[in-house]
Amino acid sequence: MFQEVYDVIVVGAGHAGSEAAAAAANMGCKTLLVTMSLQNIAQMSCNPAMGGIAKGQIVREIDALGGYSGIVSDKTAIQFKMLNKSKGPAMWSPRVQSDRMRFAETWRLMLEQTPNLDFYQEMVRGLLIHNHKIQGIVTSLGVEIKAKTVVLTNGTFLNGLIHIGEKQFGGGRAGESAAFGITEDLVKFGFESGRMKTGTPPRVDGRSLDYSKMYEEPGDVNPDKFSYLDITQPLKHQKLCHMTYTSNLVHDILREGFDRSPMFNGRIQSLGPRYCPSIEDKINRFADKERHQLFIEPEGWDTVEVYVNGFSTSLPEDVQYKALRSVAGFEKVKFFRPGYAIEYDYFPPTQLKHTLETKLVEGLYFAGQINGTTGYEEAASQGLMAGINAALKVKEQEPFILKRDQAYIGVLIDDLITKGTEEPYRMFTSRAEFRTLLRQDNADSRLTPLSYNIGLASEKRLKRMEYKFNESEKMVQFFKETSVTPEEANPILLANESTPMNQSDKMFKVFSRPQINLDDMLKFEKVTAFIEENQLDREIIEQAEIQVKYSGYIEKERNNANKLVRLEDVKIPEHFDYSLIKSMSIEAKQKLTKIRPVTISQASRISGVSPSDISVLLIYMGR
Incomplete structure (x- = not known):
């Protein structure tokens, strides 16, 4: 039935599986997506929305890398909101309310139009492993399908058990059966498994x-979108x-x-x-x-x-x-x-490499809730990275690993691999020590060149990113080089209760004032003339605004990050009382008190202890 050996087999077609299959296929690998229901590809099992605090940044990063989640979200959105607009740009997070049925339909149609991608509907009950190397999968009908790499994205289906009051029954989600056999196979090969729970409203x-x-x-009066x-x-x-x-x-x-x-x-x-x-x-x-x-x-x-x-x-x-x-x-x-609530099997992610390949079985990758995460966005980003690295392994090329200062995706995977998790992991901006650098507006300039170099992001996407980057840099340079007189500036400054100027100065310094925003700068004829002359769109103008107003914060954050690295091995007193630190999160106090880390380095690897918690601890210790 399946005579050929696939480069990549993806098991499960939720958000992680769909991104994994798209990435591997778009990188030229012969890919098979196996799911128990082709009608429920990329199903929104819980809330009909994508994005949110930190999650919106992840969707932007997926899009910048050449994934599909941002495009599908835009095509099926029914409402858009940019959250946290009252705070600095590092905290801005896009979120869309989606049309659930159209979301799944759009995902399926995009996958069907993706070259190199085949589909098969059946339950996978086991894995073919020889000498600690993946060989393929076995379905419930006993069909063996060979592959060079396999990506498991099983969501909540592994031995899934649904609870409603006193009633309980097997299921991966409402109306769908659970998957059996894979957990038992993996445990037999030496993997450690556990159980997690999630729930959904009526x-x-x-x-x-x-x-x-x-x-x-x-929604927002002037809605934005996800895809670049x-x-x-x-x-x-x-x-x-x-x-x-x-x-x-x-x-x-x-x-x-x-x-x-x-x-x-x-x-x-x-x-x-x-x-x-x-x-x-x-x-x-x-x-x-x-x-x-x-x-x-x-x-x-x-x-x-x-x-x-x-x-x-x-x-x-x-x-x-x-x-x-x-x-x-x-x-x-x-x-x-x-x-209802649902319990399901997961595998502690400390058993993985940063590529999401398992340490025990070569060529086997885990992505999504199987790694103990919660959320569509966290799952989709892992699927994308697993699909990319499976494809690179087949091609015998260097793995693709994002660092903590490059992407929220890098923070997510590093947290999982380094710290593990005992409860469903959700991304927050506070988990990232470089969050001023990892904004939702600049994900394309951070990641698109990297993805283009590995053969995933298209040339069109790269050229669009370069144009936006170059034009925004040109506008920043305009502010640095263009002077403004007190006669021009003072009426605007006084209207915003900002100290008036005594002599001419560069626009960059005027714009850098906290009381002055983009709307104020657009009152200068020189600025509007520059924008019209260069035909700059809102995205480019906002990017320039952020570069001007937050350049100092970005530089300060880099310095603080360097200090944090140098202090990683600072010893923590044996009987340190974490309850005394009022500005530390409750979760961090609970975890630190329970585990009693010996060093700051060890403390920073504990799940639930954020970089901001470590900074507070260092300050409290006089460092």
Whole structure:
């Protein structure tokens, strides 16, 4: 049936598997994507959205490298928001609300149009391994398919177990069966495995909701997009999201079901995502809170299905229903399906190399939730890197590894490999010590040349990046070379409560003032004339603005990073009391107190201890 030997076989077609297959195929490798359901390629199992804090940066990085996630997100977006705009650009994070059905459809059609990529629908139950080297896969029908490399992206399907109250049944996600055999094969070959948990809220009928009792959550007035390519355009029309709140009454109803909750009666032993807790976990951990936010997110342009973000739960369906009916606007709610929790197998990622190749079996790669991460974006980025490195291995070329100062993807993989994780890992800006460098706006200039050199990013993508970079540099140089008189500048400075000038100065210095923004600079005729003459678009102008206003911060961050490297081996006193450090995160205090690291170097490798936590610790120790 399968006579040829594939260069790369990708097992699983979620976000990680889809990116892995696209990358390997686009790099010229004969690739096979095997999935249990071709109808659910890149399915959004949880919330219908891409991006968010730090996650938006990852999607931009995937796009800059030549992946598909940014393009698909743009093509299927129903609302766009740039989060954290009130903060500095290092914190800006794009997020789109997506049309769930169109998202999966668009992914499948893009993959089907990708040369060198074959598809096969069946469950994989085992691996072909000889002398610690991958040889291929075995399906549930006993079909053996040979390959030079294999990428496992099994998501929540490995021995998946779904919980709804007292009920539990096998499944990879709602309506789909679990996958069996791979875990047992890997354990037999010496791999260590564990169990993790995640959950999802109920889906409801939007026609049964009273939106007049909720708060409107519109998208940006001038929406942006994810992909750096011009094949997609920003949204012209957007769908409204809404927000409402739980209440003490809702919490009391939920508490009535705690004795029937698998989280509290011991049926679920594994750890769930710390930063995406279930509603029962929230009201248990934050008992002093009278209410919690719920974001009401439409699942698409035309469907009436709605996602209740913030109400993830595994409580019995009758308790879910009763509690949700007590939420403002949900008095007459109708369920499409109840929320549920799912337990699944994962493999501690310390068993991997930085290429995501396993240390025990040559040519075998892990990507996504199998490595203990949570989130579409984290999974997609790992899939991309695993697909790239599998292709490079087949070609006998040097591996592709991103460093911590090059990409959030580099931070993510280094954290997983170096620190491991005992709970689902989620990316945050605070995990990156170089976050001023790793902005969402400059992912293309950071990564596209690297990807072009390995044969993934296209020449069109590279030339577009070079044009943007060169034009923004030209504009920065214009600000450095062009003078402005007090007569021109002072009216603008005084209007912004900034100290007036006594003599002419360069525009760069005026623009660098914290009170002055881009809109102020556009009041100078010299600036608008330069923009019109060079036909500069918003993306280039904003890039120049960031380079001008944050050049000092970037230089300072590089210096601080160098100091941190030199101090990695500083000893921590044996009985150091971490509880005394008020500005350190609660998670860091818990982990450091439990593990008792001997050195700063060891502390920095502990999952949940961020670079900012280490900086606080160094300051507290007088370093």
